[in-house]
Amino acid sequence: MTSGRRSRANRVLATSRGIASSTGIVVEARHKAHGPLPDPDGTHFWTLASMYRVADPGARTFNLDIENLLTIEGPGCLHCALIYSPENARTPCSGVMP
Secondary structure: OOOOOOOHHHHEEEOOOOEEEOOOOOOEOOOOOOOOOOOOOOOOOEEEEEEEOOOOOOOOEOOOOOOOEEEEEEEEEOOOOOEOOHHHHOOOOOOOOO
16 A cells, blocks of 8 residues: 555445445534435335434534445435345335335
8 A cells, every 4th residue: 555545445345235435525513404305105215314422412513434334325215115136126115114
């Protein structure tokens, strides 16, 4: 490794479902109104959930980088909680959590 550079292994987390990479983009921590989530209409609403370590919850910015990434889960349907698979993607969403 050259000085001042991180190895690709430190910047990229390989998962069984894909790769998450660090962008280095800084975003101020604040609540944002995104509008209501769509109502279940038989179409799956596929999502990913990620969890990061937060050193100072009172801070105005958080390090959402690969070093603080704890896990990425999904994809899964927000409405019915099915885990994504080609077979599940072909079935209609029940809209009901188990």
